[in-house]
Amino acid sequence: MTTSLPLAARADLLVGSVIDSSTSLLAQQSHDIVRFAMGSPAAEAIPWELLQEVGRSGLGSSSAFDYAATEGEPDLRAALLEMLEGTTDRTTDDRLTITSGGMQGLDLAAKLFIDPGDLVTVESPTYTNGSATALAYQAELAEIEVDAEGMSIDALRAAVDRAGRTPKLIYTVPTFQNPSGTSMSLARRTELLELARSWGSVVLDDDPYGMLRFAGADVPSLHELADGDPLVFSVRTFSKIIAPGLRLGWVDADPSLQTLLINAKQSMDTCANLPAQRLVAGFLQRGYLKDHLATQRTEYRRRKEAMQAALAEHFTGRATWTDPEGGFFLWVSFGDEVDTEELFARALAAGVAYIPGNAFSPGRRFPHDLRLCFASTPTDRIHEGVARLAGAIDQG
């Protein structure tokens, strides 16, 4: 429905998210569906009993339902600093702002750095909500190819040559990328930082899945490689490692941005949800995260392997797929004969949901690809879901 109200020009640029909309689309379905669409942790991976225990004993009094400090609850900030100690995201208090999920971190970055018409590079495919946020701030987007080693730095250079100007912001999901599942190699990370430095660009380092490695060797984060250089603005979230409904995350940015981040956040939501901050602080203080992550990594590895086995059974010779070493997603590429947007309705009717590839590209570059989330579905259902997908393709 269109409105006759006098909208701002930017309202036309609010493209929304096919991914987020799939939550309500799926909630309206009454038949059995294997859900490979949303990037949610497995229902059984949400540590709700532990969170309940913290809630019963750890929230304190009615003060837990007051406003919180905009930069975040001191207990949560302290517990987070301790949690990050010894990891590639090790940091200091003056760099942290607690946010309402990773999405708010992306919005804050866009709000601070993007003027209308600024060039922003995004990966191709990219996390839709990230590119949509940049668009909402009236950025001009350039899509940069991703291969098995992550964003192609040669393609980034070529895009900048074509544009005839350097990007204000380089948006990347460097580890177990959403949607492709691939990770940027160390060599490319280093090269990216060198280029960004020479261009004066900010690197928006969105890394929600880095703690969910289940294979391969660790790679240092862009945050660590930058070694305090202000050019890296890092966005992190508790959504994938604890629970998305908490809507909590953090930004790790140069201390010179702290006041601006607080000012910007105050005009969005004043502070992140205080009961949720107390829950997460208690969860971290009790040391629950370590075991929780270990269990999740093992289970997600099993699920990825189950999905790859099912794909091999049904699609060998008809499709290729990525081999992530962590995170939630893999990316399947079919030949020209499969249109994954057109297939979607048939697949949904057959009882399986995914996100079509075009949802991850402002220029709609992936009509024959799709994203599957292996993390949220038990292995027997993964086999069933991939079989249903094969059935839906064969009906076409």
Ligand SMILES: Cc1ncc(COP(=O)(O)O)c(C=O)c1O
């Ligand atoms: C790459 C990436 N960035 C940011 C987010 C958003 O995180 P949150 O749900 O904490 O807002 C997600 C969630 O899917 C994501 O995959």
